[in-house]
Amino acid sequence: MRFNDTLSEIVRQDLEMNIVPALMGEPGIGKSSWVESLAYSMNTKAFTLAVNQMAAKEDLTGARLVPYTRPDGTESHKQVFYPHDVVQQAIDYAKQNPREWPILFCDEINRTTADVTSGILTMITMRRLGHEDLPDNLRIIVAGNDKGNVTTLDEASLSRFSIYRVEPEAVTLISILGDEMNPWVKKVLTQFPAMVFQKSISGIVAADGADDDDDNATASFAELFDSGEEMNQLTTPRTIDNLSRWLNCAERDQLARYLAMPTTIGDRETTVLNEVVESHVGNTPFAVQVVAAIAEDLASGSGQHTSNQVVVPKPNCYADLKTAQSITDLATMIAGLTDTEKSGSLLYALKEREDNTRLIEQLAAHTHQIEAAHTRTLFEMVSAQQADTQNVEAFLNSGTPVADAVKPLLSAFL
Numbered sequence: 001m002r003f004n005d006t007l008s009e010i011v012r013q014d015l016e017m018n019i020v021p022a023l024m025g026e027p028g029i030g031k032s033s034w035v036e037s038l039a040y041s042m043n044t045k046a047f048t049l050a051v052n053q054m055a056a057k058e059d060l061t062g063a064r065l066v067p068y069t070r071p072d073g074t075e076s077h078k079q080v081f082y083p084h085d086v087v088q089q090a091i092d093y094a095k096q097n098p099r100e101w102p103i104l105f106c107d108e109i110n111r112t113t114a115d116v117t118s119g120i121l122t123m124i125t126m127r128r129l130g131h132e133d134l135p136d137n138l139r140i141i142v143a144g145n146d147k148g149n150v151t152t153l154d155e156a157s158l159s160r161f162s163i164y165r166v167e168p169e170a171v172t173l174i175s176i177l178g179d180e181m182n183p184w185v186k187k188v189l190t191q192f193p194a195m196v197f198q199k200s201i202s203g204i205v206a207a208d209g210a211d212d213d214d215d216n217a218t219a220s221f222a223e224l225f226d227s228g229e230e231m232n233q234l235t236t237p238r239t240i241d242n243l244s245r246w247l248n249c250a251e252r253d254q255l256a257r258y259l260a261m262p263t264t265i266g267d268r269e270t271t272v273l274n275e276v277v278e279s280h281v282g283n284t285p286f287a288v289q290v291v292a293a294i295a296e297d298l299a300s301g302s303g304q305h306t307s308n309q310v311v312v313p314k315p316n317c318y319a320d321l322k323t324a325q326s327i328t329d330l331a332t333m334i335a336g337l338t339d340t341e342k343s344g345s346l347l348y349a350l351k352e353r354e355d356n357t358r359l360i361e362q363l364a365a366h367t368h369q370i371e372a373a374h375t376r377t378l379f380e381m382v383s384a385q386q387a388d389t390q391n392v393e394a395f396l397n398s399g400t401p402v403a404d405a406v407k408p409l410l411s412a413f414l
Helices: 005-016 031-041 084-097 114-124 172-181 183-191 237-249 252-259 272-281 285-300 318-322 325-333 339-351 357-366 374-383 390-396 401-414
Strands: 022-026 045-051 061-069 074-082 103-107 139-144 161-165 264-265 268-271
Touching: 005 022, 005 031, 005 139, 005 161, 031 045, 031 103, 031 139, 031 172, 045 084, 074 084, 084 103, 114 139, 172 237, 172 268, 183 237, 183 285, 237 272, 237 285, 252 272, 252 285, 264 272, 268 272, 272 285, 272 339, 318 325, 318 339, 325 357, 339 357, 339 374, 339 390, 357 390, 374 401, 390 401
Parallel strands: 022 139, 022 161, 045 103, 103 139
Antiparallel strands: 061 074, 264 268
């Protein structure tokens, strides 16, 4: 199943029922980024536990000797097990935000020792780690790899999960990276979405690149990591992101200089720009297309930018706020919300294509500040003209400190 809106919808229903989804697929295809994006769309946070960095169960649950008084009054010590710091952060956040469904994401669950994997499975089954019970609203997602040096999970272990075989999707990667994706990279992925995951192929000479049906351009997932002992870079969502960020900080004259600078890779004559792009995403048709897009743009002197649909998370408490019958009831409900819920509700009220004037005025009056992640989304939404103009004007005219703080910048887009 591909990383798209359908998978998001299915996994959210799993989480609602407190079922643990297991995302199984190749490394580097964007599982971590997708979970973080899913959490944000649910107006909550994801806490990533890198299971593959643990060597023993003690790394997951550390043991400490603490003072202990026996029933007969004599002093002694007993062993107490404490959760890993990331798990403890997730527990604390879940307790502080009881109306959210924060996500504990256990990544690379089977790329570690059998001892650690067993500890994770026990935590999922008993919903307890060390001396801490997992809060009822804390949700869990795990991820693992299909092949390689992995710990095999037996049928009893697999029965704990709903298992999804996942593959990357170019559209989803474009959505996740948003305006941070380099325009040349985005152009290639939009035109050739199948190139989102490829292995290096020696001797690529195609000038126009390959289309989605070219058997030489793409490889099956089973083949991508079966290339012998030679260490070749791959085109994956992770490496595409790295290339995109590198291109974003490069100057046009720098790229033009690299494009005109010849070099040799093995027995291939190429350019420094090709070598740089291949160092990030491998010698693949994707690399060929990116270099071609850059060369074409540099020759024409024009650029390209396409806006994306901005993802605005809807807090779980939002539906209740909309049912308030009076200003008094609404103010009472808002007073009981966390700062994150107030900020997120205000953001969603500005986006919704309904007259939310009353709700916005009350939220603005009770919100001290818009949280950093919500602020970024707000400016993206307003600049892309995806916010409701009437609601934004009601917010800016509310005369509240939180509105006055962003008014100078938001007004530029109205």
